Amino acid sequence: MLKFRVARVAVHLFCAMASPAFAADLLTVTQQTLGRDSSLAQARAGYAAAQQAVPLARAGLLPQISAGWGRTYNRLATDGFPTTTYWQSGWTVNIAQPLFDWTKWSNYKQADFVEARGAVELNAAQQAAILRAVRIYFEALVAEDELRRVSEYAAAVDQHLQLINRGKAAGEATLIDLRDAQTAREKVALERMDAENTLLAKRRAFEQATGVPFETLARLPESLPMPRLQPEDIDAWAAQAKNHAFDVQLKQLDWEIARTEVSKAQSAHLPSVYLTGSYTPAGAASGFSRPTTTTTGMLAVSIPIFSGGETQAKVEASSALEDKAQEGFTGATRDAEAAARDDYSRYQYGRTRIDLLAHLVASSQEVLAASRVGFRVGSRTASDVLRAIDALYSAQRDLLAARYDAIVALMQLKGDTAALSIADVVQINNVLVH
Structure with a gap:
């Protein structure tokens, strides 16, 4: 029963792969993944929040106006005079305008970096x-x-x-030949079971990423020359990654944000200057039995004198965090450069390996054909044929994997330089579809 079920699954999968009319292409799968990816959705929400950093910081530099209304009951009791009671009601308006507050100004400068970081995070999440x-x-x-x-x-x-x-049966083959063939059959049966299990696992991963049932996929053509890199210079790609990789951009922005944090901490030593004013119309002045209008204006200067060592501690802590951010930026540039060099070498090696494997497959086909003819005329043994079969299909397996590895390496290399986009997917998809 188990063998029957396994065989039935294999037939079902193989028949599904043989129906190119329903093949899903790379562009469709990418769009489905982008629409479902939770990390990308989080990055979009994070960028929407980061876009409010500038308005929030700018608000601290603009006038702050507040108004209020109230009704008060008053009772005045004075020795020798009759007790007086009355109600007061009215409204008041207050305004405050910062003239000099370095902390708020640093917040405003920092907000640009916060918004830029949100944009970089979104672009990095989309590329990922x-x-x-x-x-x-x-x-x-x-x-x-x-x-x-x-x-x-x-x-x-x-x-x-x-x-x-x-x-x-005709007395032309030995029992050893039969055992060798049966052993090869058992081996390929095990490989088939492994392939079926792997396909089912990849099918589940596909459905989880796209949110749609697994479909047959558009395949690469049998002969596909790998494009040459432009430029074909490993140092140029490494320099591009070192300067533009998304992780490098994020670490650089983190460094800039940390530097402004130091400036904010140091600004606690500086005075702050505010212009304040209030207007309270007649009837609202507290403590007066008759309607009284009160208007005030004041230039207020606040000078920090002693904070118990808090300010200095914040300066030292923010300076240490700036050093940490700087080291993170340095490390990110090194990692980006190394990744670009690795992926460049991986792709160039893959192109060469594909050419060699294609030649090996063609040679193995010729060897298998010659071995079969030799077996019929008696110049080759059954084991020679089995070895030729195994060599051919092993070379085919390596060729298929090498082609896909090279394409992924190319996409990864472009990702290392923050240059990967949907246009690259469309370019590969056109090859798949046609």
Whole structure:
């Protein structure tokens, strides 16, 4: 029963892959992933909040106006005079305008960096979501192709096993030849089971990322020349990553924010100057039995004298955090440069490896064809044919994986330089669709 279920799953998966009319392309999968990605949604919300940093900081530099209304009961009792009671009601207006407050001015300068950081986080999250979609797509595609390859591998082994059985019946094959073929068949059956299990796992990951049922995926054409990098200079790509990688931009903004925090902490030593005023119309003045209008205006200067060491502690703490942010920026530039060099080398190596593997597949096909002919005429053994079959399908497996690895490396390299966009997905998708 278990063998029957496994076989049925394999037939179902293989038949689904054989229906290109319903194939999902890379662009569709990427769009579905972008619409569902929770990290990207969080980054959008974070950027919406960061956009309010400038208005909030600017508000601290603008006049603050407040108004109020009240009604008061008053009772005046004076020795030798009759007690007087009366009600007062009215309204008052207060205004305060900062003339010099370095903390608020530093907040305003810092707000630009906060908003810029939100934008960079959003762009970085979108690029990361694109890379996740690309990986999910090609990992699922590799799993599909692996199951297809194993099925063809199994068919070739079965064909050879039939020849062995006929040869043994005619006295032309030995029991050892039969055992070798049966062992190869068991091996390919195990590979097929692994391929089916891997495909099911990739299918679940696909559905979780896109939110839609798994579909057959558009495949790369059999012959696909890998594009050359522009420029073909590892130092140029490393410099681009060092200056523009999203993580580098974030760490640089963190450093700028930390520097303004130092300025804010130091500003606690400085005086602050405010212009204040209030207007209370007749009838609202507290403490007067007759309607009285009160208007006040004042230039207030506040000078910090002693805060118990709090100000100095804040300065030292913010200076240490600035050093931390600076080191984070330095580390990010090194990591970005190293990642770009690794992905550049990985892609260039992948291009070379694809060419070599393509040549190896063609040579293995010729060797298998020659081995089959030699087996029929007696110049090659059954083991020679099995080795040729195994060599061919092993080379095919490596070629398929190398092609997809190279594409992912190319996308990752562009991501290292913060240059990856939907346009790159569209370019690869056009190759898949056509």
